[in-house]
Amino acid sequence: MMLGAHLSPRARGHLEGADVVFAAVSDPLVEHWLATINPRMISLQPLYAEGKARQQTYRDMAATMLAEVRAGRRVVGAFYGHPGVFAQVPHAAIAQARAEGFAAVMEPGISAEDCLYADMGFDPGAVGCAHFEASQVLFYERVIDTSAWLVLWQIGLAGERTYRQFSSTPEQRQRLVDRLLRDYPPEHPVTIYEAATLPIGHPRIETIPLHTLAHATLHMHSTLAVPPARRLQPAALD
Amino acid sequence: MSALIQFLDTLGRQPASVDFSAQVAALPVDAATRSALMGRDPQALARAFGDTRTLLCYIAAPEEDPMREKELPNDEPERAPDDAPGTPRPE
Numbered sequence: 568m569m570l571g572a573h574l575s576p577r578a579r580g581h582l583e584g585a586d587v588v589f590a591a592v593s594d595p596l597v598e599h600w601l602a603t604i605n606p607r608m609i610s611l612q613p614l615y616a617e618g619k620a621r622q623q624t625y626r627d628m629a630a631t632m633l634a635e636v637r638a639g640r641r642v643v644g645a646f647y648g649h650p651g652v653f654a655q656v657p658h659a660a661i662a663q664a665r666a667e668g669f670a671a672v673m674e675p676g677i678s679a680e681d682c683l684y685a686d687m688g689f690d691p692g693a694v695g696c697a698h699f700e701a702s703q704v705l706f707y708e709r710v711i712d713t714s715a716w717l718v719l720w721q722i723g724l725a726g727e728r729t730y731r732q733f734s735s736t737p738e739q740r741q742r743l744v745d746r747l748l749r750d751y752p753p754e755h756p757v758t759i760y761e762a763a764t765l766p767i768g769h770p771r772i773e774t775i776p777l778h779t780l781a782h783a784t785l786h787m788h789s790t791l792a793v794p795p796a797r798r799l800q801p802a803a804l805d
Numbered sequence: 806m807s808a809l810i811q812f813l814d815t816l817g818r819q820p821a822s823v824d825f826s827a828q829v830a831a832l833p834v835d836a837a838t839r840s841a842l843m844g845r846d847p848q849a850l851a852r853a854f855g856d857t858r859t860l861l862c863y864i865a866a867p868e869e870d871p872m873r874e875k876e877l878p879n880d881e882p883e884r885a886p887d888d889a890p891g892t893p894r895p896e
Contacts, residue, residue, distance in 0.1 A: 591862060769845070
């Protein structure tokens with residue numbers, strides 16, 4: 568997540584030894600930094616486009632990497648956070664490479680989730696913590712346990728179902744608020760969290776009442792952390 | 806590697822060993838970059854560096870494909886699965 572900081576020695580070794588590095592990161596300076604580790608870094612950004620379904624962009628990203636693998640090159644994909652957490656492209660690319668007989672591995676990284684626990688100072692093991700993609704909570708029937716923490720990813724896209732826009736509207740976000748209000752009171756505190764990507768920066772930890780969320784400033788890398796609304800209830804044991 | 810990227814890399818890896826103000830003062834960077842560093846302002850730093858692109862970092866979607874009805878023009882109803890092309894619709 569953070570330039571210079573959250574890169575394991577093993578992952579750095581993969582980057583340094585690659586014939587080509589494909590990057591999908593959140594900060595231009597991080598791209599420049601990756602290029603200093605391996606000048607054969609290629610940004611995947613041009614594959615995004617307004618009006619193009621994100622699912623197609625993701626397929627194109629995997630296909631772009633696989634083309635280089637098939638050409639016999641040693642390929643590394645560098646993705647924001649953990650490459651396997653809320654990240655379909657790395658999983659798809661690795662699965663396809665393996666299906667075609669190529670050796671492919673995923674190195675774990677430090678995700679927004681990891682930074683969130685450290686910056687906000689709570690332990691998901693204390694009362695539990697569920698993670699959902701924000702829109703999925705809206706589009707599907709999900710059971711929320713309000714005695715545990717709830718973390719919603721991609722909150723800035725909540726309710727955007729065309730997959731052709733890069734942010735959602737306050738009206739779309741209000742639908743998510745309305746969904747959460749089925750389980751939480753309007754004044755329940757929720758925290759907008761954004762990890763710092765540069766070592767000179769600070770994380771954003773902004774707590775607001777749930778009912779105001781639709782009009783809050785949300786970014787692509789915003790995550791919503793919702794604390795428990797009730798205590799753990801003792802189980803009725805025989 | 807530019808002095809700025811080198812500095813950020815070092816600061817990221819060794820936060821406790823860096824005398825921040827002294828290091829920034831000694832960096833061979835322009836005034837805008839130095840000011841952004843001292844202010845710990847990532848946006849100002851990007852401007853000073855000359856790369857203010859907004860990078861997209863979405864690589865997950867909650868559904869495999871966009872909803873089909875969203876691709877249809879206007880409010881045209883989606884055909885039912887057993888409604889073969891050309892089948893007259895009930896009035």
